[in-house]
Amino acid sequence: xxxxxxxxVSGSDxxxxxxxxxxxxxxxxxxxxxxxxxQCMVGHLVLVALVLSHAILGxxxxxxxxxxxxxxxxxxxxxxxxxxxxxxPRSKVNHMNGFFYGVAVLGLLPLCWGVVDLLxxxxxxxxxxxxxxxxxxxxxxxxxGAVLHVLGLYYSRKLVEAWTSKGxxxx
Numbered sequence: 001x002x003x004x005x006x007x008x009v010s011g012s013d014x015x016x017x018x019x020x021x022x023x024x025x026x027x028x029x030x031x032x033x034x035x036x037x038x039q040c041m042v043g044h045l046v047l048v049a050l051v052l053s054h055a056i057l058g059x060x061x062x063x064x065x066x067x068x069x070x071x072x073x074x075x076x077x078x079x080x081x082x083x084x085x086x087x088x089p090r091s092k093v094n095h096m097n098g099f100f101y102g103v104a105v106l107g108l109l110p111l112c113w114g115v116v117d118l119l120x121x122x123x124x125x126x127x128x129x130x131x132x133x134x135x136x137x138x139x140x141x142x143x144x145g146a147v148l149h150v151l152g153l154y155y156s157r158k159l160v161e162a163w164t165s166k167g168x169x170x171x
Contacts, residue, residue: 026161026162026163026165027162029162030091030159030163033155033158033159033162034088036155037084037088037152037155040148040151040152040155041081041084041085041099041152043148044077044078044081044103044107044145044148044149044152045078045081045082045085047144047145047148048074048075048077048081052075054071055067055071055075063129064127064129065127065129065134068114068117070110070111070113070114070117071110071114073106073110073113074106074107074110074111074114074145076106077102077106077107077110077149079102079106080098080099080100080102080103080107081103081152083095083096083098083099083102084096084098084099084103084152084156087099091159091163093160093163093164096156096159096160096163097160099152099156100153100156100157100160103149103152103153103156104153107145107149108146108150111142111145114142115139115142118135118138118142121133121134121135121138122135122139
C-alpha cells in the first residue's frame with residue numbers, strides 16, 4: 001500500500017522497478033488469444049444450433065429443402081468445439097489438439113463437400129429458401145462457417161504453441 005506522506009526507502013526515487021519479475025510472453029499471448037478463440041468457438045456453436053434447427057425442421061417437413069447429408073455431418077463439429085471451449089480455462093493442450101483436428105475433419109471437409117454439392121443448384125436456382133435461391137443461403141452459411149473454422153484453427157495453433165513453449169526472456 002502506498003502512503004503519501006509516510007516513510008520511503010532511502011535512496012530510491014521509484015525508478016528501481018526494472019529488476020522486478022514480469023509476466024512471460026507466452027502467458028501474455030495466451031491470455032490475449034483465449035478470448036478470441038472462445039468467441040470463434042461460441043460463434044461456431046451458434047451456427048451449429050441454426051443448422052441443427054434447420055435439419056430438424058426439414059426432417060419434420062416444415063422447411064424445404066431438407067438438410068443435406070454434409071450438413072448433418074457438419075453438425076457433429078459441435079463436439080470438437082465443446083472440447084475447445086473446455087480446454088481454455090486450464091490450458092489443456094490435448095483438448096485443444098482434439099478441437100484442431102476435429103474441426104479440420106468434421107468442420108472444413110463437410111463445408112468443402114457442400115460447396116461442390118451446391119454447384120449445380122447455383123446454376124439452376126430451382127429451390128428457394130426464405131425467398132432467396134437456396135444455394136445463396138447455403139453459400140452464406142458456408143462462408144460464415146469457414147471463416148469461424150479458419151480463425152478457430154489459427155488461434156488453436158497459436159494457443160498450443162503458447163501453452164507448450166518453455167518461455168523465452170524478453171529483450
